[in-house]
Amino acid sequence: GQSLEQPSEVTAVEGAIVQINCTYQTSGFYGLSWYQQHDGGAPTFLSYNALDGLEETGRFSSFLSRSDSYGYLLLQELQMKDSASYFCAGDTGRRALTFGSGTRLQVQP
């Protein structure tokens, strides 16, 4: 089976840096994705790590360490519009992704 655990909530101030962690337990693992979902909206794809290491996309970076069964999403220069829920999602080679428990990020002025 597969489960991906995340902190339920994270709070940070505008302009700061925040890290959202994702730990997983799975019998097989190919990579880790990250999705953002604003209240009332649909999830949108942010990044994907197929290999260990850091992937950078603008203000967002994502990291994966398969030996530690751990990944994180790093958001820099936080803006109010970054307030949303963030989900990690694991790829075990099945046709669909399994989504983590989700982290609600609150950005304060």
Add this chain to the structure above:
Amino acid sequence: SAVISQKPSRDICQRGTSLTIQCQVDSQVTMMFWYRQQPGQSLTLIATANQGSEATYESGFVIDKFPISRPNLTFSTLTVSNMSPEDSSIYLCSVVLSGSKKETQYFGPGTRLLVL
């Protein structure tokens, strides 16, 4: 990217009735999925919609309760049958575009269902 539409966007239904949700994509896709999401919760995969054949259901979901059709590459329906209040949720379809990686899924806007 892709434009994905779902109908209806929301509905209020009586228990014991059924509702069919439609998902239409404006691009060719390789995979289509149906998820369920309770407010404030994560996404739970219901099934993979297979073109021209029976859907592949996840543990805890059965065809009699959630029949799915996918007559072509860009359209799918999910029916929530014999509804109970426990079926109140947001139902989302998602797709993987042709030529894209599975990890990059595009989601429809969702259908908000309330069963009384």
